[in-house]
Amino acid sequence: MKTEVWQIDPEQPDAKLLAKAGKILRRGGLVAMPTETVYGLAANALDAQAAERIYAAKGRTPTNPLIVHVLDLTAAIPLTREIPEPAHRLAAKFWPGPLTLVLQKSDAVPSIVTAGGATIALRVPSHPVARGLLQTAGVPLAAPSANRSNALSPTRADHVLRGLDGRIDLVLDAGPAHGGIESTVLDVTCSPPRLLRPGLIVPADLEAIVGPIDRSIRSAEGPLRSPGMLKKHYAPRTPLEVSAESEERVRQLVATGQRVGWLRLGNQSSPMHVSVRALPSNAEGYAAGLFAALHELDEQPLDRIVVEAPPEGDAWLGIHDRLSRACHE
Numbered sequence: 001m002k003t004e005v006w007q008i009d010p011e012q013p014d015a016k017l018l019a020k021a022g023k024i025l026r027r028g029g030l031v032a033m034p035t036e037t038v039y040g041l042a043a044n045a046l047d048a049q050a051a052e053r054i055y056a057a058k059g060r061t062p063t064n065p066l067i068v069h070v071l072d073l074t075a076a077i078p079l080t081r082e083i084p085e086p087a088h089r090l091a092a093k094f095w096p097g098p099l100t101l102v103l104q105k106s107d108a109v110p111s112i113v114t115a116g117g118a119t120i121a122l123r124v125p126s127h128p129v130a131r132g133l134l135q136t137a138g139v140p141l142a143a144p145s146a147n148r149s150n151a152l153s154p155t156r157a158d159h160v161l162r163g164l165d166g167r168i169d170l171v172l173d174a175g176p177a178h179g180g181i182e183s184t185v186l187d188v189t190c191s192p193p194r195l196l197r198p199g200l201i202v203p204a205d206l207e208a209i210v211g212p213i214d215r216s217i218r219s220a221e222g223p224l225r226s227p228g229m230l231k232k233h234y235a236p237r238t239p240l241e242v243s244a245e246s247e248e249r250v251r252q253l254v255a256t257g258q259r260v261g262w263l264r265l266g267n268q269s270s271p272m273h274v275s276v277r278a279l280p281s282n283a284e285g286y287a288a289g290l291f292a293a294l295h296e297l298d299e300q301p302l303d304r305i306v307v308e309a310p311p312e313g314d315a316w317l318g319i320h321d322r323l324s325r326a327c328h329e
């Protein structure tokens with residue numbers, strides 16, 4: 001299959017292009033779209049065959065359910081059995097935006113979308129292109145991140161093509177996705193709500209609305225409750241490690257003749273001949289640039305990527321989570 005790439009304005013997307021892309025989705029096709037977090041691979045969530053195509057294109061295991069995107073809370077209602085009161089409050093505060101809520105699924109949703117499970121993960125994106133596409137498609141859109149299974153998430157159209165060129169119908173290229181890491185996933189079928197994946201909306205933001213949440217995802221040893229939270233995930237091809245003493249570690253590796261990429265925090269320079277990328281030392285800026293920096297380093301012929309350990313703290317939870325999954329050992 002030939003994958004088309006259409007440039008589209010991120011703020012004021014062309015209505016004709018959106019209408020054409022919506023038609024592809026209604027016919028059961030696959031369209032990669034920008035969201036405010038990362039690029040997603042969209043298909044009609046009410047069409048079991050279209051959902052099946054997502055699993056095939058990504059090489060995703062059939063046990064890992066898909067996030068479904070809708071325009072607003074009203075559009076979420078028919079896909080769920082009930083929306084508990086805390087979910088209403090969270091939706092009022094954070095939708096549209098990077099929060100995914102896990103709710104009881106209704107029979108309207110084909111079981112392949114939720115990998116046979118009784119719950120559905122729902123999100124209302126804020127990106128104008130994703131919203132425009134939801135409007136023209138006129139159906140809810142299942143859209144996991146637009147990468148091959150277990151590979152790095154895409155924050156740009158060329159990252160999408162790196163994994164999915166020839167496997168999907170279309171990429172809508174609206175430039176970089178600004179959030180940079182995927183949405184926060186919160187299970188609201190239980191009380192207190194349970195954090196399944198840390199993301200751009202941090203626990204304190206959620207707790208300000210619904211009181212204490214179960215944050216046990218934080219403990220590395222704790223049970224992994226989200227099926228997609230498999231250990232090896234978001235990984236570059238190049239072996240990656242996080243180091244608190246990264247300068248020393250890079251020096252060691254270079255001394256043994258290894259080609260090293262070094263991902264630093266707020267500091268471009270390197271005393272050594274290695275490939276350096278620097279990310280801002282605030283969590284928001286770091287998240288926005290993380291996957292793009294990893295993609296860039298991964299495209300170079302390197303033996304190893306060393307990441308300078310970022311700070312601890314709630315704002316950095318999502319970043320530590322993605323880095324620990326990107327480690328090979």
Ligand code: TXA
Nearest residue numbers: 037039040065066119120121144145182183226227228
């Ligand atoms: O920001 C995002 O969430 C992006 C953009 C494209 O919306 N999407 C995304 O999808 O990251 P994906 O499939 O890469 O990650 C979704 C996560 C997976 O870990 C999946 O296992 C989990 O959400 N998930 C999906 N449905 C679930 C459910 N019913 N219960 C628990 N976890 C679920």
Ligand code: MG
Nearest residue numbers: 144145153182
């Ligand atoms: Mg993903």
